[in-house]
Amino acid sequence: MELVWRPLTTADIPVVAALYNAAEAVDDTGELLSEEDFAESFGTTDLPGGSLAVLVGGRLAGYGLVALRDNPVGTHRVRLDGMVHPGFRREGIGLRLLPRLMELARGLHSARHPGMPLTVCTMVESRSAGHVALVEKLGFGADRHFYELEVALGESLAQAPVPSGYEIVPFSAARDEEVRLVSNTAFAQHWGSVERSPQEWAASFTTSKRFVPETSFLALSQGAVVGFVLARHYPVVEEMTGVRELWIGDVGTLEEHRGRGVASALLSRTLAQGGEKGYQRAGLSVDTANPTSALGVYERAGFEVARTWTDYGLPVAP
Structure with missing residues (x-):
């Protein structure tokens, strides 16, 4: 399966929202987002340097966003958000997407906060077994739990x-x-x-x-x-x-x-x-x-x- 990688643009908002909600219908995390919600998050993201679209045959198979903090202190915790469409899961896309987002985070962090320690992080709902397995396989550790x-x-x-x-x-x-x-x-x-x-x-x-x-x-x-x-x-x-x-x-x-x-x-x-x-x-x-x-x-x-x-x-x- 040939993957095409490129940054996201605001023109992608409708297909990103559709992908996200197709995944939510399967994952049932309770986190529902609209096109308007994605427009807000896109508006605070460096899309050229901090986003990825994963295309298969011209169709969006996955996406990722890097969310920086305005005033980090001590350690800069950079959040990585993303999703793989249910129809393209178990093809190794997540294992390639997350490390690429980590590299984007490293570049943005180094340009803005040189010398400050960097930790990349991502939120995972406890019942999302595939997501848990992915982050643990890449070496992520559970830092904090939220109800x-x-x-x-x-x-x-x-x-x-x-x-x-x-x-x-x-x-x-x-x-x-x-x-x-x-x-x-x-x-x-x-x-x-x-x-x-x-x-x-x-x-x-x-x-x-x-x-x-x-x-x-x-x-x-x-x-x-x-x-x-x-x-x-x-x-x-x-x-x-x-x-x-x-x-x-x-x-x-x-x-x-x-x-x-x-x-x-x-x-x-x-x-x-x-x-x-x-x-x-x-x-x-x-x-x-x-x-x-x-x-x-x-x-x-x-x-x-x-x-x-x-x-x-x-x-x-x-």
Whole structure:
């Protein structure tokens, strides 16, 4: 089977989305993406230097993207995303695609962060046996595990009280920069977290079409932001499953305000508002080794584990 390799272009977005969702129909990872979602990720990727299309007879058999971080500290963890169409699996394409993506990552990393250690990484859903076998065969190791949690939205959810001395208010664009700075501080000690630049923050939340400000809330203490819940909505999930899901993108509280019920109050307000707005389910992802006991907060709010993901990493020499 002759393979043709070339960088992706924005013209490939429809076929990449079609390939991805054909694979999702087989893999059932729960990660559904639309053409619009791929347009966002393509917009933040160096397509000429950090992407690959794998063609067989003119048909897209696989693709890959290299995702850099804006402000890496210590070690630059570069994410490799990609997929092989189910009709072309077990032909060794993945074994050739992933090393090529690693080389692209090495080149981009060396140009932008010379001298900094590089680790390439990729997320794998625990039931994807073929994906697990591929990354382990190439020497990747399981660095971290994440639970994907879900809760049905409805009147049965308990309402957590707002702790004394705090106020829960709707997200305001006027506080956007303040929230970004609080987020960077709140997650500074979290594994794999790096400071989000204004550009990366905007792409993730405030200018993203997926951001839902009306179900996002802030916790104030003496008028200053000390915590937040920021929510997203991916229409493709509803289109393909019939379930309107509210995705909890980030939940954070400054360290000195933890353990007082701030996060629980924020989350409770978001879930209640989500139910009122017609969302049927809420979902989020949490590091199983999160040092802030976040998993307990989510479980008390009614969330249960739906899936487990593993962040596989491989150190790469310059």
